[in-house]
Amino acid sequence: MDNKKSMSVSTRASDATTLSESSAGLLRELVAHLRQNRTQLREEWARRITRAELLTAMTEEEIFAEATAVYDNYVEALETGTFEALQAYSRRLSERIIPRGVETDEVVGIVLLLRDVLARSLFTKYQDNVEKLNRILDSYEPAANRIANTVAVGFVEERERIIRQQQEAIRELSTPVLQVRERLLILPIIGVIDPQRARQLTEQLLRAIRANRAKVVVIDVTGVAAMDSGVANHLVQTVEASRLLGATVIVTGLSPEIAQTLVTIGVDLSEMATVGDLQGGIEEAERLLADRAAPTTQVREIAPESQR
Amino acid sequence: MGEELRLSIAADVDVVEARQQGRALAAVAGFSSGEQTVIAAAISEIARNILMYAKKGEITLSLVQNGDRQGVSIIATDQGPGIPDIDRAMQYGYSTSHGVGAGLPGAKRLMDEFDVDSVVGRGTTITMKKWRRAI
Amino acid sequence: MEVPILRQGQYLIASIQSALTDADLSHLREALIAQVGRSRCRGVIVDVTALDVMDSFAVRTLRDIAHMARLRGAETVIVGIQPDVAFAMVQLGLTLKGVATVLDLEEGLAFLNRRTEERFLETKPKRPSERG
Numbered sequence: 208m209d210n211k212k213s214m215s216v217s218t219r220a221s222d223a224t225t226l227s228e229s230s231a232g233l234l235r236e237l238v239a240h241l242r243q244n245r246t247q248l249r250e251e252w253a254r255r256i257t258r259a260e261l262l263t264a265m266t267e268e269e270i271f272a273e274a275t276a277v278y279d280n281y282v283e284a285l286e287t288g289t290f291e292a293l294q295a296y297s298r299r300l301s302e303r304i305i306p307r308g309v310e311t312d313e314v315v316g317i318v319l320l321l322r323d324v325l326a327r328s329l330f331t332k333y334q335d336n337v338e339k340l341n342r343i344l345d346s347y348e349p350a351a352n353r354i355a356n357t358v359a360v361g362f363v364e365e366r367e368r369i370i371r372q373q374q375e376a377i378r379e380l381s382t383p384v385l386q387v388r389e390r391l392l393i394l395p396i397i398g399v400i401d402p403q404r405a406r407q408l409t410e411q412l413l414r415a416i417r418a419n420r421a422k423v424v425v426i427d428v429t430g431v432a433a434m435d436s437g438v439a440n441h442l443v444q445t446v447e448a449s450r451l452l453g454a455t456v457i458v459t460g461l462s463p464e465i466a467q468t469l470v471t472i473g474v475d476l477s478e479m480a481t482v483g484d485l486q487g488g489i490e491e492a493e494r495l496l497a498d499r500a501a502p503t504t505q506v507r508e509i510a511p512e513s514q515r
Numbered sequence: 516m517g518e519e520l521r522l523s524i525a526a527d528v529d530v531v532e533a534r535q536q537g538r539a540l541a542a543v544a545g546f547s548s549g550e551q552t553v554i555a556a557a558i559s560e561i562a563r564n565i566l567m568y569a570k571k572g573e574i575t576l577s578l579v580q581n582g583d584r585q586g587v588s589i590i591a592t593d594q595g596p597g598i599p600d601i602d603r604a605m606q607y608g609y610s611t612s613h614g615v616g617a618g619l620p621g622a623k624r625l626m627d628e629f630d631v632d633s634v635v636g637r638g639t640t641i642t643m644k645k646w647r648r649a650i
Numbered sequence: 651m652e653v654p655i656l657r658q659g660q661y662l663i664a665s666i667q668s669a670l671t672d673a674d675l676s677h678l679r680e681a682l683i684a685q686v687g688r689s690r691c692r693g694v695i696v697d698v699t700a701l702d703v704m705d706s707f708a709v710r711t712l713r714d715i716a717h718m719a720r721l722r723g724a725e726t727v728i729v730g731i732q733p734d735v736a737f738a739m740v741q742l743g744l745t746l747k748g749v750a751t752v753l754d755l756e757e758g759l760a761f762l763n764r765r766t767e768e769r770f771l772e773t774k775p776k777r778p779s780e781r782g
Contacts, residue, residue, distance in 0.1 A: 527671040527672040527673050528671050530671065530672065531669050531670075531671055534703055534705075535669065538702070538703070548734050549733075549734045549737055549738070551734075552702065552703055552732075552734040552735055552737070552738040553737075553738045553741060555702070555703040555738075556703050556704070556705050556738045556739075556742055559703060559705035559707075560705055560706060560742075563672070563705070563706075563707060618706055620743075621705075621706055621742040621743055621744070622742075624741055624742060624743065625738070625741055625742060
């Protein structure tokens with residue numbers, strides 16, 4: 208990490224050959240100014256946030272506490288030219304404030320406000336020396352923009368992550384593995400199946416087979432609108448994996464359209480026990496369970512793996 | 516991220532070691548236990564491939580990143596006889612030694628990316644990667 | 651790593667304790683097949699609960715054990731395949747076709763009891779000495 212720091216400084220120096228020396232000096236001066244006026248600028252910023260009606264979900268004390276932390280991270284990023292600490296902080300901040308309903312525009316708004324507050328204080332400080340003010344702003348602006356960007360992007364990424372997590376949770380809830388009686392599981396699949404969901408369903412089912420010591424599983428696909436070869440092959444794999452755990456799978460509710468597609472694309476369903484509807488499937492399952500001496504469903508004819 | 520683990524493969528205990536290390540790395544990358552198992556199995560296949568055809572070689576494990584996607588990279592290299600007909604070697608059920616012919620094509624099925632680079636008489640490099648799902 | 655093979659009644663139980671090398675697996679196969687012949691047992695249980703991965707070599711060895719044991723008069727059942735392992739196996743195209751697999755040791759014993767009983771009933775009427 209130290210390595211990176213020195214590298215970014217050296218590129219900056221080589222980019223602006225003549226200005227480099229003084230540019231670094233200016234940034235130092237700028238940082239010193241922001242440190243000196245920390246209390247006042249931070250208060251000003253928090254005031255402006257409240258006045259702009261941003262972060263309304265938070266109390267004034269909370270806003271002030273977060274503003275202090277952002278301010279310090281901000282100045283540090285300006286000073287060192289490294290953004291890791293700021294990035295990590297904005298992620299944590301986002302984690303805290305997203306559940307409280309803070310929106311993206313509010314976060315962008317407060318960072319731009321800080322940029323504005325600091326720029327104004329620079330105007331005041333250097334108003335008698337326009338040439339120096341210009342140079343200060345030249346070195347301040349790119350860094351300030353990058354900081355604003357870092358915070359906003361951090362927030363958006365965190366938000367996306369949370370949304371994905373919620374989708375995941377909803378998915379898991381929406382595909383329950385039901386135990387109807389001892390050793391019999393039913394997996395009703397509803398909706399669109401993509402490869403990711405198919406994989407998740409299989410993992411869930413296999414764990415449920417083990418946890419419930421299931422002997423028979425009925426997978427009902429009545430609620431599945433369409434099935435491509437990828438999903439169909441996955442279904443075949445699920446049946447095979449279930450057998451490895453000692454459970455027989457019965458597939459029910461294959462619609463005529465899906466049945467036709469599967470045959471057309473040449474998915475090998477010969478190993479799969481299928482029954483027209485869920486009711487029939489459960490009856491068949493009961494028969495298998497009652498008929499404890501049903502090893503024919505367990506052992507099939509010997510065929511080398513390679514002939515598959 | 517730059518962390519890299521080099522494992523020499525010269526005996527069948529090394530195959531076990533390689534897949535255990537691969538599973539551990541996959542866990543670090545945040546893969547589910549199901550996916551860790553898949554990665555371990557793929558490593559097992561290509562490690563055994565080294566033993567069977569080249570007698571010895573090396574496997575390098577590392578974490579990789581592509582945008583915001585995390586993944587693992589597994590590179591197997593050997594200075595063995597090379598593979599004369601890669602297409603054929605990648606056919607399921609084809610084997611020139613006493614394997615079941617599930618080795619390379621099997622590993623390919625398990626991974627997201629799979630490349631074979633082989634020169635007859637010089638050796639073989641297999642590069643494979645698996646990426647984590649969105650979450 | 652030696653795999654202990656226990657004899658229980660007319661069955662042999664091989665209980666794998668940890669990750670196995672190819673040589674360990676081959677050794678297990680030889681030891682089991684030798685014992686099946688010596689002890690004239692009717693069934694073999696291989697408990698793979700401890701295996702956290704099974705690749706093509708492991709699966710082929712298990713299949714060979716089952717086939718060889720059958721040729722020597724014993725039925726084989728593989729017990730304890732973990733859910734993750736099963737899923738990885740089928741993705742590799744390794745389905746252990748023709749080999750009985752059940753959840754755990756208890757199921758394995760119940761399975762062998764049914765099988766041997768059944769085989770006994772099947773073969774019984776065919777024996778000329780038992781007719782009439």
